[in-house]
Amino acid sequence: xxxxxxxxxxxxxxxxxxxxxxxxxxxxxxxxxxxxxxxxxxxxxxxxxxxxxxxxxxxxxxxxxxxxxxxxxxxxxxxxxxxxxxxxxxxxxxxxxxxxxxxxxxxxxxxxxxxxxxxxxxxxx
Numbered sequence: 001x002x003x004x005x006x007x008x009x010x011x012x013x014x015x016x017x018x019x020x021x022x023x024x025x026x027x028x029x030x031x032x033x034x035x036x037x038x039x040x041x042x043x044x045x046x047x048x049x050x051x052x053x054x055x056x057x058x059x060x061x062x063x064x065x066x067x068x069x070x071x072x073x074x075x076x077x078x079x080x081x082x083x084x085x086x087x088x089x090x091x092x093x094x095x096x097x098x099x100x101x102x103x104x105x106x107x108x109x110x111x112x113x114x115x116x117x118x119x120x121x122x123x124x125x
Contacts, residue, residue, distance in 0.1 A: 026072035048080035
């Protein structure tokens with residue numbers, strides 16, 4: 001079976017794949033499978049970039065994932081929606097940081113600090 005290219009996917013398919021791959025990232029992180037985690041991370045970012053490049057910037061379609069049960073799904077959704085919904089994304093990042101669930105809390109805290117200092121998201125985000 002041939003995999004659909006990103007440009008052929010609907011927004012719903014992209015969001016579903018984003019959620020699925022981010023959940024797999026959490027599993028890889030917990031099992032210290034860092035190469036798998038990195039590969040999945042790159043795929044999740046590619047999905048977010050596809051949404052960004054669509055007419056009207058469709059990254060807002062990721063906002064429902066800010067309430068997902070999986071902490072990694074929430075973290076990745078928050079990271080990828082900072083440019084389009086900063087208040088909601090920051091709220092989610094703060095909740096993850098406050099949970100003290102590491103390494104996710106550390107990642108959320110670093111992203112929040114970078115965002116507040118103006119370093120993240122990049123102007124082209």
